[in-house]
Amino acid sequence: MIAMLAVLTAAVFSTATHTDTTFVARSGARLEINNFGGDIAVETWTRNAVRVEADHGARVGVVVDADAGVVEVRATTRLGVPTTVDFRLTVPRGMSLKLTTIHGDIDVKGVEGDVEASSVQGDVSVGGPARSVKAGSVEGDASVSGARGKVEVSSVNADASAEHVAGPISISSVNGDVTLSAVESDDVEASTINGEVRYEGAIRDRGSYRFSSHDGGITVAIPDRAGAAVSVSTFSGGFSSAFPIPWSGARRSNQFSFTLGNGGARIELESFQGEIRLQRPGTGKDRMKERDAEKSKAKHRAKTHDDGDDESDEGNRP
Amino acid sequence: MTITPAHDPWTDRLSEYVDGEMRPVDREALEHHLAGCPACSVALAELRSVVARAHALEDRAPADDLWPGIATAIAATPRRAPVARPPADWWRRRLDLTLPQLAAAALVVAALSAGTMWIALARSPLRAPAPGATAPVASSPAAASQQTAPAPASPTAVTAATADVVNPRYDRAVAELEQALADGRGRLDPRTLQVLEQNLRTIDRAIGEARRAVAADPANAWLRSHLATTMKRKVDLLRTAAMLTAGRG
Numbered sequence: 001m002i003a004m005l006a007v008l009t010a011a012v013f014s015t016a017t018h019t020d021t022t023f024v025a026r027s028g029a030r031l032e033i034n035n036f037g038g039d040i041a042v043e044t045w046t047r048n049a050v051r052v053e054a055d056h057g058a059r060v061g062v063v064v065d066a067d068a069g070v071v072e073v074r075a076t077t078r079l080g081v082p083t084t085v086d087f088r089l090t091v092p093r094g095m096s097l098k099l100t101t102i103h104g105d106i107d108v109k110g111v112e113g114d115v116e117a118s119s120v121q122g123d124v125s126v127g128g129p130a131r132s133v134k135a136g137s138v139e140g141d142a143s144v145s146g147a148r149g150k151v152e153v154s155s156v157n158a159d160a161s162a163e164h165v166a167g168p169i170s171i172s173s174v175n176g177d178v179t180l181s182a183v184e185s186d187d188v189e190a191s192t193i194n195g196e197v198r199y200e201g202a203i204r205d206r207g208s209y210r211f212s213s214h215d216g217g218i219t220v221a222i223p224d225r226a227g228a229a230v231s232v233s234t235f236s237g238g239f240s241s242a243f244p245i246p247w248s249g250a251r252r253s254n255q256f257s258f259t260l261g262n263g264g265a266r267i268e269l270e271s272f273q274g275e276i277r278l279q280r281p282g283t284g285k286d287r288m289k290e291r292d293a294e295k296s297k298a299k300h301r302a303k304t305h306d307d308g309d310d311e312s313d314e315g316n317r318p
Numbered sequence: 319m320t321i322t323p324a325h326d327p328w329t330d331r332l333s334e335y336v337d338g339e340m341r342p343v344d345r346e347a348l349e350h351h352l353a354g355c356p357a358c359s360v361a362l363a364e365l366r367s368v369v370a371r372a373h374a375l376e377d378r379a380p381a382d383d384l385w386p387g388i389a390t391a392i393a394a395t396p397r398r399a400p401v402a403r404p405p406a407d408w409w410r411r412r413l414d415l416t417l418p419q420l421a422a423a424a425l426v427v428a429a430l431s432a433g434t435m436w437i438a439l440a441r442s443p444l445r446a447p448a449p450g451a452t453a454p455v456a457s458s459p460a461a462a463s464q465q466t467a468p469a470p471a472s473p474t475a476v477t478a479a480t481a482d483v484v485n486p487r488y489d490r491a492v493a494e495l496e497q498a499l500a501d502g503r504g505r506l507d508p509r510t511l512q513v514l515e516q517n518l519r520t521i522d523r524a525i526g527e528a529r530r531a532v533a534a535d536p537a538n539a540w541l542r543s544h545l546a547t548t549m550k551r552k553v554d555l556l557r558t559a560a561m562l563t564a565g566r567g
Contacts, residue, residue: 102507120510120562138558139513156555157513174517174555193551194520208338214524214548229342231349233540235531255540257349263342272528272544 037084037103044110205264217274227261352539495556502563
């Protein structure tokens with residue numbers, strides 16, 4: 001019976017408000033969830049099977065559709081009205097995922113495959129040794145940690161962050177901060193329009209590190225022995241460094257370059273009207289933590305306020 | 319503005335510069351050259367824009383984008399479109415193009431309208447261009463119209479200084495995307511719509527500030543690049559907004 005579910009479409013309609021089903025996953029299959037409302041949480045186990053737990057309204061069904069290497073899990077109602085379902089999945093570690101939701105958070109832990117996760121109004125968090133990650137949100141935070149391969153992180157109206165990542169990174173926001181920490185990549189591009197950019201991590205020989213903001217500052221921690229050709233560009237911002245800069249040659253007041261060590265890496269620091277700061281690793285962490293804690297509290301308050309304003313019996317948002 | 323295959327030796331090395339493969343001494347010399355060469359500055363800005371666009375587009379077919387996936391979630395009849403399978407190392411692929419190729423590639427990118435650009439580019443690689451193609455740097459009168467702070471130069475001066483970065487095709491693409499958002503705004507959650515519009519205003523303000531800075535210092539390569547990059551951010555956000563609205567239609 002379990003094996004059949006892997007190859008046939010299975011619709012699980014029930015009058016209960018909780019679904020719990022487990023089915024065998026074909027090796028190499030990708031799991032997709034396109035959710036309208038509700039959270040999606042994913043964890044891993046060593047079994048070659050997928051467990052789907054879902055909390056939903058009484059008239060909601062959960063459909064598992066396995067076809068051509070893709071396992072699709074979705075919520076459905078008899079009238080086709082978009083509905084809210086909170087999914088909790090347990091998947092094989094190597095499985096790849098493609099998860100989307102409109103009103104809800106996405107939280108992925110421990111997956112080693114490729115992960116795509118996007119939300120419109122919620123936070124997106126992907127942690128673990130994923131082969132590649134594409135995480136994005138319009139209104140919520142987007143964060144990635146521990147990924148081994150290529151990472152793309154984006155938010156429109158909130159913060160984007162990545163930590164303990166090693167592959168090429170592209171991370172951006174429009175109206176939010178961009179934070180990278182414990183990075184071991186040689187290819188980093190971080191940008192925002194109205195926010196701060198912060199980087200702490202390796203500066204590798206022949207690596208490329210580009211940081212830009214329009215309104216906000218840029219803070220980069222340069223390890224003691226890092227070698228890099230550094231270019232600094234600003235229109236009306238400033239520049240400061242916590243360590244001596246080996247100036248050479250002529251420089252304009254707001255656009256200049258210099259070489260640290262062997263000049264092996266390339267670092268571009270660009271802020272139209274923010275402060276560009278160089279510092280040593282470890283400095284400023286307390287200030288960053290304080291700031292992050294403040295933002296987290298503010299966000300929690302806002303979310304609590306929203307939830308209080310948004311109570312409905314079934315949680316549906318047609 | 320028309321860029322013809324230049325004899326400036328630096329133009330042939332801009333691709334190398336963008337790819338970070340230039341020796342530090344050459345890089346420094348090129349950057350010094352860029353400060354006094356508007357043509358190379360424009361070409362560099364276009365090159366970065368084209369490379370960024372190409373990288374952003376080569377990895378996905380339209381249906382493989384995150385946002386159509388979201389759209390599918392709420393569509394009446396779920397559909398599954400074929401998924402493009404890019405090479406594993408697609409993001410490291412170096413675009414080794416000559417200036418004319420880049421110029422024409424920029425034109426191709428700019429010319430594609432909001433309704434066709436992703437489909438067209440996802441289905442075919444950047445084509446070899448005809449020499450001497452036009453390669454304008456994009457700009458947006460719409461963005462300029464939303465400037466809130468007084469410009470440092472007169473309107474005439476701004477127009478003259480930025481005439482070479484105006485691109486009607488870009489403006490048309492932006493206008494189409496803005497229209498798509500306007501048409502579909504009723505299908506978006508009001509809060510999401512408000513967020514999108516606030517962020518578009520944020521980008522428009524940044525574009526306005528960058529345009530005024532370019533007007534005050536037209537030869538500044540970095541300012542031009544910053545302007546082009548910021549304008550691309552607007553297109554990216556409009557594209558996201560349009561996809562959200564279209565998906566719910």
